[in-house]
Amino acid sequence: MKIKFHHIRLATIALSATLVLGAVTPVWADSTPAAISAAIGKVPITGSSYFELKQIHVLPDQSGKLATFTISIHNEGNSELQFIDYWARLKSKSGNQFSARLVPADKDKNRVAPGSTTDLTFYANVNATTNLQDLVVQFIKWDFSQTNFERVLGEVAVPADFTDVTPTDSAAAISVGGVQVNASIKKFVSNKNEKYHVPTVYLTLENGGNNAVTIPSYLFSIRTSEGLLYPLEAKGMKDLKINPKEQKEIQLSGSIPVAVATNGWQLAVAETIADLKLNVAVANFQLPAVSKQDGGSIGKEYTFTNKSGVYTTQMNGLHRLPWDDQDILTADLTLFNKGDESLPIPKLSGYFMLDDAVKIDAKLIQTEKVIGLGAKANVNLQIAGKVPYTYEFSKVKLVLQENETDTPASGTDKGSTTTTDVLEFSAQSEIQAIPFVNSGESYTTNDVGRKAKYAIRNVSTYEDKTNIMFSAMVEVTNLEKRFSTVSKLVANFRSPDGTIFPASVAEVKNKISPTGKALLNVWATVPKGFSTANMNLLLGEAVTEGKLSEGEKAVADSYVNPVSYWLPDEKKEVAKTLKNVDLFPYTISIDKISTAVEDNLFKLKFNYELTKEKLTEINTEGHNLLLVFEDGGGIKRFEKKFDFKDFDVYNGDSTADEDTKIRLGKREKFLISISDPGLIFNTKFLEKYKLSVYDEFQGQRKLLATQTADWFITTD
Helix, strand or coil, X not given: CCCCCCEEECCCCXXXXXXXXXXXXXXXXXXXXXXXXXXXXXXXXXXXXXXXXXXXXXXXXXXXXXXXXXXXXXXXCXXXXXXXXXXXXXXXXXXXXXXXXECHHHCCCCEECCCEEXXXXXXXXXCCCCCHHHEEEEEEEECCCCCCCEEEEEEEECCCCCCCEECCCEEEEEEECCEEEEEEEEEXXXXXCCCEEEEEEEEEEEECCCCCEECCCCEEEEECCCCCEEEEEEECCCCCEECCCCEEEEEEECCEECCCCCCCCEEEEEEEECCCCEEEEEEEEECCCCCCCCCCCECCEEEEEECCEEEEEEEEEEEEEEECCEEEEEEEEEEECCXXXXXXXXXXXXXXXXXXCEEEEEEEEECCCCCEECCCCEEEEEEEEEEECCCCCCEEEEEEXXXXXXXXXXXXXXXXXXXXXXXXXXXXXXXXXXXXXXXXXXXXXXXXXXXXXXEEEEEEEEECCCEEEEEEEEXXXXXXXXXXXXXXXXXXXXXXXXXXXXXXXXXXXXXXXXXXXXXXXXEEEEECCCCCCCCEEEEEEEEXXXXXXXXXXXXXXXXXXXXXXXXXXXXXXXXXXXXXXXXXXXXXXXXXXXXXXXXXXXXXXXXXXXXXXXXXXXCCCCEEEEEEEEECCCCCEEEEEEEHHHCCCCCCCCCCCCCCXXXXXXXXXXXXXXXXXXXXXXXXXXXXXXXXEEEEECCEEEEEEEEEEECCCCCC
C-alpha cells in the first residue's frame, strides 16, 4: 500500500479559541477541499524525467524511531525507465547513513513506462535523537565507470521549516492503492470526567479519484505535545468503501488521563505492514482548538426536589455498547446529596428519546451497595436501553423520572405508582468513547462494597485445524476490607476494524480475601486466519432485570460501566527445557526424566514440583496440562492429560505410587505407564525423543515447552 499526503489549504474561519475541556465542545471545519500537490523537492534523472520526494515522516518505534518516505518517479521520456539502475538513500545532514528498504508491496516495481509515474515507499530505522528536519534523501545511479560504482544525481534535504503535520485549516491527500482520498477533520469534541479526557475526532474522507476504494484498517492515535501516543477506536471503518466524489465520516474516540496537558494535540494516522511488523505513518493532523459551547448537558449539574429534599444529578457520559445483534445505550449518572442531612435514594427510572421521535425504554441500575445518601455523599447510577446496532441517530435525550407509590387502598396489596419527569439531559450524537486502559496498566472501580482493581495478566492463542481460541487472563484484586465476590462480567473482544467477538468468562465462585486475587479466563472462538493483532477487550458489569447480576443462575441481559483494555503481546516463545513452565497461577518444573520398556509397557518417569501463587482463586474448568511424548524418528507418540482441577486436591499421601494425578508440591519418580507390546521390537531404532508441555483448553492447545533427550538415559 502506497501512502502519501500533502497539505491543502482550506478557506475557513481561523480557530483561535483556547482548548477548554468539560462540557461537550465541538469545533467545525468546512467541507473537504480539493487536492493540491506540493512536492518537498525534485532531482532530475534525464532532461525529461525526474525523481520527486512526495512525503517523509518520522514515527516513534519500539527500538527508537522509524523514518518513512515516498518518492515518485516521473518518466516523461520516450523509453522505459528501469528503477533497478537507480536507488534512494537516507542520511542525516550531519552525514550519518541509514539503511533504507522498500516496503514489501513496492519491491517488484522496477519498470516505469513512458509517460507514467510510479510511487515507491521506503522505510529506515534512525537514531532516537533524529528529527524530521535532520534528514536528507539522496538519489543515485549505479555507474560501474565510477570508483565506488555509483553517481550521485542529487539530493533533497528536508527544509528547516518543513512539517509533516497537516495544519487545522488544511486537508491531507492520502493515496490508497493509487486512488487519492482527501482527509480532513470535520469536528473535534472533547469531554472530561474524573479520570480521563475523552476526545472524539470526526474525520471526513472524500474519494477524489475515478474508482471506488476500500479504506484500510488504519491505526489512529492522539499524539500529545510530549510525543505520547494514545490509541483511538475507529467507528465506521469496517469494510469502508467510498465511491468516486463520495464523502464518508468516521468517528475516532479514546481516553487520555487527566494529568496529560491538552495543548498541542495531534491526530496521528498509521498503517500496519504485517510482513514487517511495523506501523508506517500515513498522515498527521493538528487538531483544531476546542472552544467552550453552552447548552451541553454532559458534565453539568442539575437539581430536582421531592418531598425528601434537594438532589443534584450529573450525567457523566453516554455510551453505545455491543450486545449480540443489538447495541446497549447507557447513561452514566451521579446522584449527589450536597446538604448537611442524610437523604433516601429516590426511586428513579427513565427513557431515551432519539431524534425527538423514537422512545427507547430503559432500566435504572444502582451499582453501589448503599441504601441512602449521607450528607455530602453521592452514588453512581446507570440507565440502559437497547437499540438495533444498525440504527443511527443525531440527537438523544434522556428523561429522568421519579416513581412514587401511594399508600395501598383498603383491601388491596399494592398502591398505585405515579411517575414524574424530574430532569431532561440532551446531547447530540457525541456518544462518549469507552475508557481505554493501556497494556500493562490497571483499572480500579470505586463503587462502595465492590472496590476492585482489574488488569490483563496475559493472552493466549489455542489452535485446532479450523479455529483458534483467543483467551485473555483478567486479574481482579479485591480492594475491600472484607471477603468479596467478584462481579459478574460481560466481555467482548474487538478488532481494529470493529468486528465483535462475544466472549465467555470462567467465573470464580469462591469469595476473595482482602488483597486477594481472582483470575478470570475470558475467551472467544475466532476463525483461523483472522488477525488478533491490536485486539482490545471490552469488559462491563453484568446486569439482570435492572440489577447487577448475582448468583449462579443469573443470566445477564445487559451491562454497564464499560472499560476497554489494550491487550499485551502474546508470549509465543517455546522454552527448551521443562523447568519453570508457566501455567499461571501455577508453575511446574520437570527434571530427572527417564524412559524404559519393560513387560510390554512404555514407562516414563520424572521428578516434578508444582507451585501456585498464594491468595489466588481461579476457575480451571476446561484446562488440562498435556504431556506429549514423541520419538525423534517418528516411531512412537504418546499423550497424557492432567486436569488442572486435580492440582489443588489433597489425596492423602500424594507421594504414593498409585496416585496418578499431578498435585501441588514435589514428587519424585512420578510414573506414567502405557501398554505397547510392539515397542520392544523397535528399541534398536530409538535414539532421541521430545517431551512437550501443552496448555490444553477445551480441546485446543498451546505449546509451552519442549525438551529433547536420549532414550534410556536419565536427564539432569
